[in-house]
Amino acid sequence: MYPQNPKTIIIKNKFYKTGLTELDIWNYYQKVKRDLLKTTFNRDLMFVIMTDVNKPVIRRKMKSGRGIRLDPKNYDTLITGRSVSIHSTMSNIEEVGIIDIDIDDRDGFRWAQKATSEVYNFVMNDMPVISTAQIRFTGKASFHIVCNFGRKSKIDAIRFLLQKFLRDSDLSRRYSVAGRRALGVPNLDLSINKQRGNFITLHSLSVIGLRCMEVSYNNLMRFDPTKARI
Numbered sequence: 001m002y003p004q005n006p007k008t009i010i011i012k013n014k015f016y017k018t019g020l021t022e023l024d025i026w027n028y029y030q031k032v033k034r035d036l037l038k039t040t041f042n043r044d045l046m047f048v049i050m051t052d053v054n055k056p057v058i059r060r061k062m063k064s065g066r067g068i069r070l071d072p073k074n075y076d077t078l079i080t081g082r083s084v085s086i087h088s089t090m091s092n093i094e095e096v097g098i099i100d101i102d103i104d105d106r107d108g109f110r111w112a113q114k115a116t117s118e119v120y121n122f123v124m125n126d127m128p129v130i131s132t133a134q135i136r137f138t139g140k141a142s143f144h145i146v147c148n149f150g151r152k153s154k155i156d157a158i159r160f161l162l163q164k165f166l167r168d169s170d171l172s173r174r175y176s177v178a179g180r181r182a183l184g185v186p187n188l189d190l191s192i193n194k195q196r197g198n199f200i201t202l203h204s205l206s207v208i209g210l211r212c213m214e215v216s217y218n219n220l221m222r223f224d225p226t227k228a229r230i
Contacts, residue, residue: 001076001077001080002026003021003022003023003026003080003081003082005022005081006021006022006023006026006081007021007022007023008021008022008081009021009053010022010025010050010052010053010054010081010082010084011025011050011053011054011084011208011209012053012054013054013208013209015208015209015210015225015226015229016209016229019053020209020230021081022080022081022082023081024230025081025082025083025084025205025209026079026080026081028205028230029079029083030079032203033075035202035203036070036086036201036203036204037070037071037072037075039088039201039202039203040069040070040086040088040201042069043069043088043089043091044067044068044069044088044089044196045067045068045069045070045086045087045088045089045201046058046059046060046068046086046087046088046089046198047059047060047068047078047083047085047086047087048083048084048085048086048087048207049080049082049083049084050082050084051082056084056085056207070086084205084207084209085139085200085204085205085206085207086200086201086204087198087199087200087201087204088198088199088200088201089196089197089198089199090155090192090193090194090195090196090197090198090199091155091195092154092155092195093152093153093154093155094152094153094154094155094158094193095148095149095150095151095152095153096146096147096148096149096158097146097147097149097155097158097159097161097162097190097193098144098145098146098147098190098192098193098199099119099123099144099145099147099162099166099188099189099190100138100142100144100188100189100190100191100192100199101115101116101119101142101143101144101145101186101188101189102142102181102186102187102188102189103115103141103142103181103186104181104182104183104184104186105141106183107183107184107186109141109142109225111186112141112142112143112186113143113220113221113223114221115175115186116135116142116143116145116220117217117220117221118171118174119145119166119171119175119188120133120135120145120217120220122166122169122171123145123147126165126169127147127165129149129161129165130147130148130149130150131148131149131150132148132150133145133146133147133148134146134148134214135214135215135216135217135220136202136212136213136214136215137210137211137212137213137214137215137223137225137228138200138206138212139200139204139205139206139207139208139209139210139211139212139213139228140206140207140208140210141225143215143220144199144200147162149161155193155194155195155197156194158193159190159193159194162190162193163177163178163190166178166188166190171188175187175188176188177190178190178191200212202214205230209229209230210225210228210229211228211229211230212228213228
């Protein structure tokens with residue numbers, strides 16, 4: 001629905017020093033409507049809604065108690081100027097798994113890029129169970145590596161395979177796998193890979209107003225988060 005208060009600022013930070021308004025958010029989601037509907041097809045969703053400047057609340061269900069799903073009929077009703085971020089959830093049966101490159105904020109963005117590069121190379125060259133993979137900037141401080149297995153499997157089996165390959169690799173000497181991040185030790189987080197595990201949706205904005213977007217491997221080390229501004 002077109003914002004009732006289009007000039008009201010709901011996000012303000014170093015990327016948007018003058019702030020993002022309800023109208024900015026609404027216009028963005030109108031622009032990516034087709035791509036977002038394609039990405040969220042047949043998935044339960046979680047919405048992050050701003051009640052005030054930089055004050056998010058989570059919405060997981062409709063007023064009826066049903067899970068949230070987007071379609072062409074309800075898109076313009078559910079997406080408002082305060083619907084900042086949209087997260088998708090994993091089903092019991094999936095074709096993809098996600099490796100979340102989890103970096104301590106103090107380590108910096110460059111370390112996130114380096115870890116993502118190393119893990120992506122391993123996935124593509126040393127994991128024959130994976131057919132393709134994509135790098136996605138999460139809209140915050142790091143990346144997801146989305147691994148396509150080429151066939152549908154139980155999400156628990158996908159998590160098991162990712163964990164086994166990563167723990168048996170040289171990467172486990174430099175990073176923790178399915179553990180906890182620590183200063184100087186990035187964590188390859190696999191917790192998303194469970195039924196109803198949630199992850200930021202491609203083309204969605206993050207809670208700080210940056211786009212979740214695909215980043216090619218060739219551009220990874222040159223990528224700057226400011227490129228994800230709307």
